[in-house]
Amino acid sequence: MSNHLKSADSSTTVADLRRQCEQEKMTAFEVRNSYEQQVIDNPFAILPHKPNYLLPFTYSNVDTDIYDEMLDGDEFDPVEAKFQISIKYVAYQDFIFDNIDMQFAFTATSWWQTYNAELSAPFRETNYEPEVIFTYEKPWQLFGMPIDMTYLSFNHQSNGKGGEFSRSWNRIIGGLVMSHGPVIYGVKAWWRIPEDEKETPDGIGDDNPDIEDFMGKGEIGALWQINDHHNLSIMLRNNFKSDNKGAITLGWSFPISNHLQGYVEYFNGYGESLIYYNERTQQIGVGIKLTDWL
Template sequence: MLKYVKTIFLSAALFANYVQAQTSEQDACYLEAIKQAKKETQIAEIVSQCEDESEHEPPGALSERIEAERETFFNPYVITPHKMNYILPVSYTSGFNDKLDIPADVRESARNIEAKFQISFKVPLNQEPIFTDGDALFFGLTMQSWWQLYTTEMSKPFRETNYQPEIFYYLPVNWQLLDTNTSLAFGLEHQSNGRSLPYSRSWNRIYLAVLVEDDHWALTLRPWWRLPESKDKDIDDPNRDDNPDIAQYMGYFELSGAYRIDQNMQGHFLVRQNFNYSRGAVELGFTFPLWGRVTGYLQYFNGYGESLIDYNYAQQRIGLGIALTSLL
């Protein structure tokens, strides 16, 4: 009789806990533990078991990264990565923008094999929640460079460098469609190549990003709206729109995703598309272990907009190097 009374009290205690927060994942753990518990099981054992599982099971691959980043957000000795950071010492392209009025000697000296690298980081702007727990306001900066490392006729110049500062607000939301987790991001972004006319390229856009994740993968849908610029100014006016048709090639959204095979092996993709003009781009990437913390990185690109100077030129590119940080 004492065993049955103990079981009744155990069930009652756990059911009371369930009523208080019936939407939490711990409650499901409590109920499952009741079904499988032996008569001599103590309440403390079940509570401890479910708390341990809650602590060691992050809600998703992207959330796991964000939780790890929060521990060092305000450490002055730590730079928090934003997008991927990588170095591709060998990157081959099918060609460059042939619509540019570039001197013949420069065009002939440029090699199809060059180096490419990307540096990307973000800085949190708030220590306490702004509207709700887990939200954050960030400043981010991403820089991409294409370096003519293998040319012998010129002094190995940087053929193109793109700068992409942005400010964005990250908001986790309680949407759990098909056992996934969802979060949102709202941002204002500028992108330019920092050059003077006639090679200047730039645009500004605001975007909404919807991020959906599971334990091993994450998807991001990011539609944007380009902020209009003046098209009526003189062609030599620096305030004139440098590339009024850029949306025809870059599209109005991008869909990206990443899948974590293990800690050092991941696959990712990015797709941009303008259905009205049947123009867009696809980028595929794969990271793989080499030795220690050094991770290999293979990248393939096909389409428009691989760089701003080539935004209206279709090309294929494949590069091999190392990834300094990963997406997940």
């Protein structure tokens, strides 16, 4: 309490001080959840889902041969912008059963050839990801390990294109969220909903029948919040096959103002975007993050 009193300004209320002291006793997940609960009953409240960020500068070594016919001799630049918008809306609380919430979520991730004036700065790729999520946020234990949240989602992901550039898949995803102090862990596994085989490139059917050979059947992640200011994150994915393929994402976010964070992201592996799900990619980007997992 004394540290909060020393750092408080004249506008800080007793309720604010009490809330800060209570948050010191919470895990990182409980702190985020407490903020969401404060606004969840507001019918105008749309909450962040996955991180929202803008990376004005990214560099990747991706092979753009797939676009050769479309570009007719022109080329995409290795330097581009990347941004992600991700929101959710809590549609029902205590849906059918107590402590189960139903949420609608949408995530769009775009790769934008911002500096490619010769091609009029086109959007190279956008991945759209709507989903319906059922969350159970009453803590329980699995083999003695405390589980903060359990969820099941119906997930569609597509790049919105047709013909040979079309990529999409539908999944049922189950996941667990755990936290210990300033560290939050997540593990999820998915089952891909089968699709009919595609007979022609422009026909109806499975655009990417081998996507699980590169994306696997799940992923794990962790985020460590350091001194309430810096966040270090990691995501790992693997197909667990003899022909081993996987991916890693490393992230570092740090404060640059009261509402903005600087953000550095590094990716290495398969599935950085749907169009390149079967191409190994390295990418590094710098920019700002509007909202994080924590």
